[in-house]
Amino acid sequence: MNPDPDYSAAYLRVETDAGDGLEGHGFVFTIGRGNDVQAAAIRALTPHLVGRDVEGILDDMGGFWRELVWDSQLRWLGPEKGVMHMAIGAVVNAMWDLKAKRAGLPLWQLLARMTPEEIVDLVDFRYLSDALTREDALRILRAAEPGRGEREARLLAGGYPAYTTTPGWLGYSDEKLVRLCREAVADGFGMIKLKVGGNVEDDVRRMRLAREAVGSGIRIAVDANQRWDVDEAIAWMGRLAEFDVAWIEEPTSPDDVLGHAAIARGIAPIPVATGEHSGGRVMFKQMLQAGSLSVLQIDAARVAGVNENIAILLLAAKFGVPVCPHAGGVGLCEAVQHLAMFDFVAVSGSAEGRVIEYVDHLHEHFVTPTSVSDGVYHAPTTPGNGMEMLASSRKEYTFHD
Amino acid sequence: MNPDPDYSAAYLRVETDAGDGLEGHGFVFTIGRGNDVQAAAIRALTPHLVGRDVEGILDDMGGFWRELVWDSQLRWLGPEKGVMHMAIGAVVNAMWDLKAKRAGLPLWQLLARMTPEEIVDLVDFRYLSDALTREDALRILRAAEPGRGEREARLLAGGYPAYTTTPGWLGYSDEKLVRLCREAVADGFGMIKLKVGGNVEDDVRRMRLAREAVGSGIRIAVDANQRWDVDEAIAWMGRLAEFDVAWIEEPTSPDDVLGHAAIARGIAPIPVATGEHSGGRVMFKQMLQAGSLSVLQIDAARVAGVNENIAILLLAAKFGVPVCPHAGGVGLCEAVQHLAMFDFVAVSGSAEGRVIEYVDHLHEHFVTPTSVSDGVYHAPTTPGNGMEMLASSRKEYTFHD
Numbered sequence: 001m002n003p004d005p006d007y008s009a010a011y012l013r014v015e016t017d018a019g020d021g022l023e024g025h026g027f028v029f030t031i032g033r034g035n036d037v038q039a040a041a042i043r044a045l046t047p048h049l050v051g052r053d054v055e056g057i058l059d060d061m062g063g064f065w066r067e068l069v070w071d072s073q074l075r076w077l078g079p080e081k082g083v084m085h086m087a088i089g090a091v092v093n094a095m096w097d098l099k100a101k102r103a104g105l106p107l108w109q110l111l112a113r114m115t116p117e118e119i120v121d122l123v124d125f126r127y128l129s130d131a132l133t134r135e136d137a138l139r140i141l142r143a144a145e146p147g148r149g150e151r152e153a154r155l156l157a158g159g160y161p162a163y164t165t166t167p168g169w170l171g172y173s174d175e176k177l178v179r180l181c182r183e184a185v186a187d188g189f190g191m192i193k194l195k196v197g198g199n200v201e202d203d204v205r206r207m208r209l210a211r212e213a214v215g216s217g218i219r220i221a222v223d224a225n226q227r228w229d230v231d232e233a234i235a236w237m238g239r240l241a242e243f244d245v246a247w248i249e250e251p252t253s254p255d256d257v258l259g260h261a262a263i264a265r266g267i268a269p270i271p272v273a274t275g276e277h278s279g280g281r282v283m284f285k286q287m288l289q290a291g292s293l294s295v296l297q298i299d300a301a302r303v304a305g306v307n308e309n310i311a312i313l314l315l316a317a318k319f320g321v322p323v324c325p326h327a328g329g330v331g332l333c334e335a336v337q338h339l340a341m342f343d344f345v346a347v348s349g350s351a352e353g354r355v356i357e358y359v360d361h362l363h364e365h366f367v368t369p370t371s372v373s374d375g376v377y378h379a380p381t382t383p384g385n386g387m388e389m390l391a392s393s394r395k396e397y398t399f400h401d
Numbered sequence: 402m403n404p405d406p407d408y409s410a411a412y413l414r415v416e417t418d419a420g421d422g423l424e425g426h427g428f429v430f431t432i433g434r435g436n437d438v439q440a441a442a443i444r445a446l447t448p449h450l451v452g453r454d455v456e457g458i459l460d461d462m463g464g465f466w467r468e469l470v471w472d473s474q475l476r477w478l479g480p481e482k483g484v485m486h487m488a489i490g491a492v493v494n495a496m497w498d499l500k501a502k503r504a505g506l507p508l509w510q511l512l513a514r515m516t517p518e519e520i521v522d523l524v525d526f527r528y529l530s531d532a533l534t535r536e537d538a539l540r541i542l543r544a545a546e547p548g549r550g551e552r553e554a555r556l557l558a559g560g561y562p563a564y565t566t567t568p569g570w571l572g573y574s575d576e577k578l579v580r581l582c583r584e585a586v587a588d589g590f591g592m593i594k595l596k597v598g599g600n601v602e603d604d605v606r607r608m609r610l611a612r613e614a615v616g617s618g619i620r621i622a623v624d625a626n627q628r629w630d631v632d633e634a635i636a637w638m639g640r641l642a643e644f645d646v647a648w649i650e651e652p653t654s655p656d657d658v659l660g661h662a663a664i665a666r667g668i669a670p671i672p673v674a675t676g677e678h679s680g681g682r683v684m685f686k687q688m689l690q691a692g693s694l695s696v697l698q699i700d701a702a703r704v705a706g707v708n709e710n711i712a713i714l715l716l717a718a719k720f721g722v723p724v725c726p727h728a729g730g731v732g733l734c735e736a737v738q739h740l741a742m743f744d745f746v747a748v749s750g751s752a753e754g755r756v757i758e759y760v761d762h763l764h765e766h767f768v769t770p771t772s773v774s775d776g777v778y779h780a781p782t783t784p785g786n787g788m789e790m791l792a793s794s795r796k797e798y799t800f801h802d
Contacts, residue, residue: 002473032474033445034485040441041484044434072403073433079627079655079678082483083442084435127654130631130663226480230531253528253683254480257658258690262531277480279680282656289659 001197001225006032007362009330010039011394012090014098016054024098025388026090029301029329034083035399041087044074049091058099062122065092065307069124081279085304092305093335097385107306107385108341112148116141119346123311124281131285137314144349151345159376160341160351161190162358163221165328167210168194174209181213188375191219191246191355197227200239207243219246221273226250230259234266247273247295254278260292271295276302276326281311288319295353297326300335306385309339310347317348328359333370334386337377365393402598402626407433408763410731411440412795413491415499417455425499426789427491430702430730435484436800442488445475450492459500463523466493466708470525482680486705493706494736498786508707508786509742513549517542520747524712525682532686538715545750552746560777561742561752562591563759564622566729568611569595575610582614589776592620592647592756598628601640608644620647622674627651631660635667648674648696655679661693672696677703677727682712689720696754698727701736707786710740711748718749729760734771735787738778766794 008031014024028038048068049057057064068088069080077084100107111119120137164187167180177194184192194210196203203222210220222245228236233251240248248270252259254277264272273295278284280303287293296316298309316323325340327333333356340356348354356377363369367388371378380386409432415425429439449469450458458465469489470481478485501508512520521538565588568581578595585593595611597604604623611621623646629637634652641649649671653660655678665673676698679685688694697717699710717724726741728734734757741757749755757778764770768789772779781787 002477004473006474030474031477033472034442034475034478037438037442037445037478037485037488041435041438044438071434072405073407073431074435076403076432077435077438077484077487078482081479081656081680082485083478084438084484086478087438127630127657127660130660229528255482255680255683256528256687258687259528259531259683279482279656282654282660286657286659 001227002031004032007330008032008035008399010035010042010087010090011389012042012094014049014094016098018054020102022098022101024094024096024101026092026094026097026305026385027301027331027387028086028090029332037083038087041083042090044084045087045091054098057095058102061092061095061099061307062124064095065122065304066124068092069304080282080304085280086302089301089303089305089308092307093300093385093387096306097387100385101383104383106338106380106382108338108345108379109152111306111310111338111342112152112345116145119310122307123314124307127282128285128311128315131289132315132318136318140314140317141346144346147349148345151349155341155344155379159378160337160344161355162372162375162377163191163193163219163355164189164358164360165193165223166360167192170195170198174206177206178209178213181210185214185218188373189218190375191221193221193223193249193357195225196222196240197224197236200236203236204239207240211243216244220244221246221249223249224251226253226277228252230262233263237267237270241267241270245270247271249273249297250276255283257283257286257290257292260287261290264291264294273297273324275299278302280304281308281315284312284315288315288321294321296321296323298323298336298339299326300332300339306339313339313343313347322353323348324354325356327357328361330362331366331387331389333358333363334366334368337370337380338386341379365389402628403432405433408731409433409436409800411436411443411488411491412790413443413495415450415495417499419455421503423499423502425495425497425502427493427495427498427706427786428702428732428788429487429491430733438484439488442484443491445485446488446492455499458496459503462493462496462500462708463525465496466523466705467525469493470705481683481705486681487703490702490704490706490709493708494701494786494788497707498788501786502784505784507739507781507783509739509746509780510553512707512711512739512743513553513746517546520711523708524715525708528683529686529712529716532690533716533719537719541715541718542747545747548750549746552750556742556745556780560779561738561745562756563773563776563778564592564594564620564756565590565759565761566594566624567761568593571596571599575607578607579610579614582611586615586619589774590619591776592622594622594624594650594758596626597623597641598625598637601637604637605640608641612644617645621645622647622650624650625652627654627678629653631663634664638668638671642668642671646671648672650674650698651677656684658684658687658691658693661688662691665692665695674698674725676700679703681705682709682716685713685716689716689722695722697722697724699724699737699740700727701733701740707740714740714744714748723754724749725755726757728758729762731763732767732788732790734759734764735767735769738771738781739787742780766790
């Protein structure tokens with residue numbers, strides 16, 4: 001589906017005149033063409049930032065989110081989806097980066113130390129109330145409050161489970177696939193992921209090779225990147241079922257709530273995972289209501305930033321569905337780990353069945369690159385949201401106009 | 402929901418070196434801020450047009466649509482929704498304008514004279530096959546074939562039913578509402594529409610006044626413009642039910658398939674109408690599968706142009722749901738009438754329960770303004786898709802950079 005990605009990002013840097021030298025950084029990950037469209041959309045939000053009192057924004061991040069998402073003229077271009085919505089995400093994330101740096105805390109810790117009341121104030125429950133109310137969210141957050149300290153300590157000591165997509169890209173030779181599978185196990189990963197959907201016989205052969213290479217104790221997920229229609233997905237997964245599939249990811253159109261639900265019924269007990277291309281909170285609400293997914297995949301740069309992802313984490317907790325974030329791309333690992341760790345400490349209170357995607361690519365461009373070893377993400381302790389790229393990388397790779 | 406619209410359009414004009422002086426025109430309607438983002442998205446599609454052989458594109462409009470929608474890098478910015486998808490719509494529509502002008506036919510007539518096989522070749526059935534296959538579509542189109550000539554003649558003689566939203570904007574005084582309702586009836590409209598959702602007591606009073614003004618023989622629809630959550634919509638419509646409501650339009654988030662379905666069940670037999678902000682064919686498919694709507698509202702400039710709207714017309718025909726297009730804005734009446742008329746002649750074969758929205762606003766800027774009188778749209782006979790603005794209007798109102 002994505003034969004020629006040219007990994008890119010529309011990048012935003014927010015300066016203030018506070019004199020503290022702190023900046024807020026955020027971006028939208030793209031795969032090439034259209035990055036300039038994404039940059040234009042971020043520029044269209046400038047009036048919501050320039051000349052504003054920064055403390056006023058940082059003290060009411062829920063209100064700031066609503067101001068951007070409910071800008072009635074910009075909302076026409078979605079609403080709440082596509083280019084304009086992702087641009088709002090970059091701005092919201094950049095302000096969270098600034099807020100976390102001012103607090104001297106990594107984002108996950110800043111969020112995990114807020115009170116349940118402060119957290120629900122970040123969330124817009126409009127259009128969600130048939131599935132999740134403010135009171136539901138408060139109950140979830142209060143239930144997780146007693147264990148916060150203990151879980152934060154566990155996280156800092158032991159990290160958060162990771163899985164790797166490195167072995168499984170289409171186009172690798174069988175030899176390379178087997179070698180990378182073995183390396184993943186040797187590196188301590190308890191789960192790997194393979195891309196599927198090109199040719200079913202190839203997929204069967206590659207799954208068999210991968211299963212033989214890693215043994216029965218390692219989980220193997222597969223990812224179809226939206227290639228199939230409903231019936232095709234069910235038939236294809238029937239061929240792969242014998243290999244003990246951890247989940248099938250994006251079997252069809254990311255907007256097809258009912259299609260995903262039909263596939264989930266048709267391939268049970270294989271779990272369906274989706275979300276990296278989801279339109280956002282209203283779509284996730286429906287995916288949970290319809291039983292479309294049993295693994296929910298948030299993305300740090302697809303929806304309207306931290307606030308919307310908190311809404312989605314709360315929805316997942318309400319429905320008892322584990323969140324296993326999408327990552328990779330440019331800086332998505334650096335960014336999304338904060339949300340998973342916040343979820344563990346303060347929302348779901350569990351890492352059971354949860355795992356963050358890891359792709360070992362482009363981390364060298366970030367001020368705080370992810371630290372992954374022994375199959376876990378080590379919790380970042382540097383202040384901020386993780387999205388800040390090195391100034392030297394930004395300078396070297398800027399695509400002018 | 403849209404308190405301060407500043408009606409705008411990102412406008413596209415396609416020239417060729419054929420020497421025939423014919424141009425293709427298309428646009429995306431916006432309501433102000435963000436129009437420049439939409440323009441940037443159209444510019445991002447230039448490589449798909451400039452330097453290409455125009456006959457190659459016009460002879461394979463289905464292939465051209467797929468080329469744009471499945472551009473893997475641009476697709477990342479949706480997929481199939483928001484700014485990038487609407488930009489594709491402008492390009493596709495502009496090429497249909499050129500094709501119709503070259504054929505010397507209004508778009509509706511050009512489409513309605515294509516064979517069923519040619520029409521299905523325009524449609525991408527990917528992600529639709531669980532609800533509509535190519536064979537289903539062929540069956541629908543072949544069933545409508547025998548009556549095409551007779552219906553074309555009826556359309557040219559008698560027009561297509563219109564309804565007017567002019568009386569019902571929020572903010573009008575009761576006196577103005579009553580006066581405009583009476584004028585609408587005097588002008589021959591069989592249906593009017595009122596905006597609702599601000600204050601329920603105001604809505605009850607306005608509905609009573611409108612119903613008294615028009616009498617029991619005129620249909621009155623109401624439009625909430627996405628204001629409510631599910632339970633709120635059901636309760637609010639309970640208050641309006643006594644006034645014989647023709648439909649409730651956009652009761653909640655346009656992406657909420659399951660929410661619309663819950664509302665439809667909760668307010669039956671009042672019909673639910675939606676679609677002007679729908680993400681496109683995959684969303685409409687689900688709305689039909691779930692029983693979310695019983696009136697389907699296409700928009701000429703929201704989805705990826707003529708081809709996608711044909712897919713949606715075919716889906717509606719498969720499910721036996723009437724299509725009542727959204728219009729208004731800038732040039733949406735001029736554009737969408739072609740799709741409704743094509744539907745009547747060659748797809749559903751019926752105008753029963755169908756009606757095109759009409760707002761008497763900004764038509765003076767178009768080369769072929771809509772002709773509405775006696776409550777009907779008179780079928781346009783000028784070649785093209787209706788989207789071409791007067792050169793003088795384009796010059797006078799261009800917002801530079």
